[in-house]
Amino acid sequence: MPGLTAKSPIVSHTIRLSGPIEQGDADKLRVILARLRTTSPPMPNRPLATIELSSAGGDVYEGLKIGYLLREYSVASVVRAKDLCLSACALAFLGGTSSRSGPTFVPSRSIEIGGQVGFHNFFLNTDSDQIPAARSSREGMATGFNIGRGGASALVRYAATMGIDTSFIARLLGRPTEQWEYIDVAQTFMTLQVCPIGLERSQPPPATLAANICNNATAGFSPATPLQARQFTPRDGKRHLLEHVQQNIETFSMKGPLVGQLRAVLATRDDQLIDAVYNDLRSAGIALPEPLGAFFMVTGYSAGAYGLDCHVTLSRDNPDRFDVVLQGPEGPVKLFQTPPPACPGLFLHDKDDMLNPRRR
Template sequence: MRLSLPRFDRFDVRRWLRVVLLVQVGIAVVMIAGDWLGRYRPQPPSAVPEMTTPVAPGDQRRRFDPARPTPRRDAPALPPGIELPSNYPDRLTFEREEVEGIGSVLLLNGAIAPGDADRLETYLAGLTEGDAPEKAPATIALSSPGGEVSEALAIGRVLREAEKNTVILPGMACMSACPYILASGQERRVSPDGYVGMHQHYYDENLYMPAYFAVEEIQRGQGRTMEYLIDMGVDPGVMIYSLTTPPEDIYILLPEELLDSQLATAMLE
């Protein structure tokens, strides 16, 4: 017995290709419309308090606004002689400052942007070549709302290689990806009047990336971050604070959490 398969002429092939194309376009339109509605439809008021509300044990999650240089309007005053702009710079700036009780520090202020690790490495090399080694700041002060996680890890590698210390000064905030730079210091000190906050790493949605590829990439990124923390002598368990806090919020770490995780080796007096 001979089976006969249906025959398709050129018209049939063209017609079905057109149908398939139209279906794909329709799916894309639906996905884009759903994404747009999800992003721009009115959202109900958040139950999470604003940064203006002081934190307390068990009440440490706050709404996160990366544009604000300080997390609270009533934040403690900055060290004498240091002034921060009303908004964070779009990328890290490097300024040498003198801080009472600490001495010369290199203040890194602003968002963490691609290329900042290379810029910092070049800057530090210039200080070493231009000044006596003892005059190059041994301590890096941090003031940042975060930014690129991979760039923060690269900056941390640069600072650890240079054997620098890190510090969060009174009235300054180190949020999102910034704590990974804090982790790089040989000594890591945080003022009780400073702020260290963590949340989930932000990943742009990609409508064209299959879900399993996106999950795979996220897991790889988390693995690299945990490996980095272990290399820096920090308990990777500190990531529990970031993994359980959505990107629109921030979890402010208490002094005991900073010390227990070794994200801080000492609190600044």
């Protein structure tokens, strides 16, 4: 029609990588991705393609190269329900990326329930032609040590680039090569920012959900129980949080008319005024949870004399939608752990929940 330009169709590309990961595979993949980027550039905030991974592993450095390519070209990674992705394949999987905004990359790593992704410490293939022959046992030990040190350094650098907690890699490096760690429990999904596909939902009580969210947000503190979750009505929850803001008004660096409004609202029982001031404070950048539905305060988090309260709101309609704010003695505290952007519902699980059992 005159004056209208047809939009480009949304093209979804799928690449499948299967079999042993060998030297040269990353170069082959680069050719494919470069061609895709030229012939069908990705839509904004969408991956160029999705790569399905099915491999028992192979060359660890080649796995890292593939992971870096997935990051460079914004390729999402997925392991299907009947597939295995182990060792070097699992490392490549961590490169899955959906998009890039400036220097920030958005990860996109998914596992269909039943698919298996497993990590272990790397080992030196002594039969490799790339390892120079040693003239003495001392020289052989020195060569092996240098190769191992280089491999460990490469893994730590890779984890940092992919936004993975380097303590995960440190844990792998301290284990025997035959000891495996799989992406199976909720905590591992969260640590590696991986989303499960096809996960059956349970319906625990709201207090349990609130405790789980807070326990995940305060990772490292002793977990609270649902008995430590106190529920408020939306009105009482807002009033309680506004009282907390007033008590810490200097920490929040509040100035101007909002200070007077806050003082006035706490002296009245006008629900509309409470709503208005609460929303104004949120708009001004004060750390208050979005009023989605029921309010909960979960207590009992402490490290020595330092204590935290966790405030949660739960959506009435969308179980994956919630907001959480941590409050310390001197004001708001940054979350110690955040859920994967694409699957925040992982926070609704206890960290030890088995989401993806290993196949027998």
